[in-house]
Amino acid sequence: MNQKPRILITMGDVAGVGPEIIVKAWDEILAFCDPIVVGDPAWLEKAIHLINKNAKVQVIDEPEQATPLPNLISCANIKTADLSTVKICDINASAGKAAHDYLIQSIDWALQKRATAIVTAPLHKEGLHLAGLDYPGHTEILASRTKAPEHVMILALPELAVAHVTLHLALRNVFDELSVERIVARAQLLENLLTKVLGRTPRIALAALNPHGSDGGLFGNEEQTIIQPAANICKQQGMTVSGPIPADTLFLRASQGEFDGVVAMYHDQGHIALKLLGQRRAVNITAGLPIIRTSVAHGTAYDIAWKGMADESSLVSAAKWAVKLGS
Incomplete structure (x- = not known):
């Protein structure tokens, strides 16, 4: 037994x-x-x-x-x-x-x-x-x-997991805490977790930070200067990564099965979407x-x-x- x-x-x-x-x-x-x-x-x-x-x-x-x-x-x-x-x-x-x-x-x-x-x-x-x-x-x-040294909060459902680049800090401080290295590290931890659970390479999307992904720089430039370079590094490392994708469309696409995981840039960007999708099924996992x-x-x-x-x-x-x- x-x-x-x-x-x-x-x-x-x-x-x-x-x-x-x-x-x-x-x-x-x-x-x-x-x-x-x-x-x-x-x-x-x-x-x-x-x-x-x-x-x-x-x-x-x-x-x-x-x-x-x-x-x-x-x-x-x-x-x-x-x-x-x-x-x-x-x-x-x-x-x-x-x-x-x-x-x-x-x-x-x-x-x-x-x-x-x-x-x-x-x-x-x-x-x-x-x-x-x-x-x-x-x-x-x-x-x-x-x-x-490296850890990340992941909210998970059986069909979707969300890692957070920044977590418990004031929204005004999020921009200062974002970096290419931090996004890549969080994506790696999410990939490791999902690979173990799924038994295959997961499909991961990076969320944009600004409205509409900044519309070519009209509403900020973090997509071009931080998130896109992070996505490029992730791809070079062999990850299946898309983005940056505006959050208002990303989570709809993810809920329809296009992605296995999402890297959110800040706490509420990931939490609100996943808790709405999962209701009482959501689980918090500390990876790393x-x-x-x-x-x-x-x-x-x-x-x-x-x-x-x-x-x-x-x-x-x-x-x-x-x-x-x-x-």
């Missing part, structure tokens, strides 16, 4: 939807992997009670102690900030610190090859900052802890790390957290991607 892959699921911000979606997704995820929650057993108990699931928490200290079952949710009890004063749906420094510590422990276990992959529930960026942790989000923590990490493609959702309303679909999809990438 083949052993199922061990997947670490970080609880994220306990005040948000993380605990709830983990409990809701547990049975479905358990069918194809051995999941272990990395977080706080007491908050997991609260989520079990919230959705009235017939299950108990198995509190463990090491991944090897876990024996996950439909009625037994294994939870690695991470010693971190005191969560007794955390209120549901409220930004809190202790919750931010705890979410960070769950992730750090999971990264270390994955680096030690004690798990196949990490799947992360959402944390709250303001909570991180209140805790004195100067990271914009998961991606940057992962890159720092694993010492990954020495470990496998996937995540839900949504936030803490304080507006619906702890009401039994949260949808677990993205977490299930993230776990499936983690297993696929780890196989």
